[in-house]
Amino acid sequence: MEAAGQADTIIQVRNLRNQFGSQVIHDRLDLDVRRGEVIGIVGGSGTGKSVLLRTIVGLKRPDAGSVRVFGQDVTALEGTARQAVEQRWGVAFQDGALFSALTVAQNVQVPMREHLDLPKPLMDELAAEKIAMVGLPPSAGPKFPSELSGGMRKRAALARALALDPEIVFLDEPTAGLDPIGAADYDGLIRQLKDALGLTVFMVTHDLDSLYAICDRVAVLAERRVMVIGPISDVSAHPNAWIQEYFQGPRSRAAAGAAGRAKV
Numbered sequence: 001m002e003a004a005g006q007a008d009t010i011i012q013v014r015n016l017r018n019q020f021g022s023q024v025i026h027d028r029l030d031l032d033v034r035r036g037e038v039i040g041i042v043g044g045s046g047t048g049k050s051v052l053l054r055t056i057v058g059l060k061r062p063d064a065g066s067v068r069v070f071g072q073d074v075t076a077l078e079g080t081a082r083q084a085v086e087q088r089w090g091v092a093f094q095d096g097a098l099f100s101a102l103t104v105a106q107n108v109q110v111p112m113r114e115h116l117d118l119p120k121p122l123m124d125e126l127a128a129e130k131i132a133m134v135g136l137p138p139s140a141g142p143k144f145p146s147e148l149s150g151g152m153r154k155r156a157a158l159a160r161a162l163a164l165d166p167e168i169v170f171l172d173e174p175t176a177g178l179d180p181i182g183a184a185d186y187d188g189l190i191r192q193l194k195d196a197l198g199l200t201v202f203m204v205t206h207d208l209d210s211l212y213a214i215c216d217r218v219a220v221l222a223e224r225r226v227m228v229i230g231p232i233s234d235v236s237a238h239p240n241a242w243i244q245e246y247f248q249g250p251r252s253r254a255a256a257g258a259a260g261r262a263k264v
């Protein structure tokens with residue numbers, strides 16, 4: 001059941017604590033993600049962006065605090081209740097994490113096999129639909145991940161994340177390793193899918209161009225928590241030293257300039 005008054009908040013993290021041994025990664029971290037937004041998670045290396053993503057999707061159990069998705073405390077869910085929630089989101093990891101022994105189409109069908117009981121022709125049809133949706137040619141379906149370029153593998157991973165028509169897509173460094181044109185194409189695809197499907201997109205990224213081009217809001221992880229969150233224009237004005245260096249450096253100014261020109 002969705003918590004009353006939380007209709008717009010699709011992910012709510014409160015007082016989160018994560019640590020590995022004596023290394024505290026998150027402490028009293030709060031985060032709200034709104035339904036339908038593209039949120040970019042940034043921060044210095046090792047600030048715990050990936051750990052935050054993994055905690056929200058249940059791959060890491062938090063040491064303290066709560067994580068509510070769709071109004072449900074996902075850290076407490078088990079069995080079929082957990083499966084039901086997992087069907088409502090898709091995750092694409094940085095390296096794609098595709099099964100190398102399966103074709104692209106079979107990879108896209110993995111979540112279908114796990115969660116649904118569909119006849120093979122229908123699964124083939126749905127896989128072809130997802131493959132087309134992410135801009136891959138039909139010929140990519142029977143190929144193995146090793147036969148694809150890095151950019152195509154990322155799209156295949158996205159197709160798998162979209163397999164069950166999720167409401168939220170989690171992306172870990174989606175444009176890492178892509179050339180600038182490939183990265184811009186991928187950004188365009190995310191924006192297009194978000195608009196067409198009403199997706200909420202949770203994106204860990206280092207890519208300043210992506211932040212400017214597609215993120216509605218940006219959350220900066222620093223000092224073990226979300227130090228600042230908001231539209232990029234607000235966040236980039238924050239006086240924190242890392243934020244200033246990150247957003248006011250030459251690469252950021254170039255990305256901001258490019259985004260400004262694209263909007264003209």
Ligand SMILES: Nc1ncnc2c1ncn2[C@@H]1O[C@H](COP(=O)(O)OP(=O)(O)OP(=O)(O)O)[C@@H](O)[C@H]1O
Pocket residue numbers: 020025043044045046047048049050051052
């Ligand atoms: N399974 C684990 N066991 C022990 N330490 C871990 C584990 N996973 C992550 N860490 C540590 O937690 C910290 C945060 O890791 P995380 O991968 O979330 O950082 P990040 O912000 O995503 O960094 P980057 O931008 O470099 O990818 C790092 O110091 C990392 O070494």
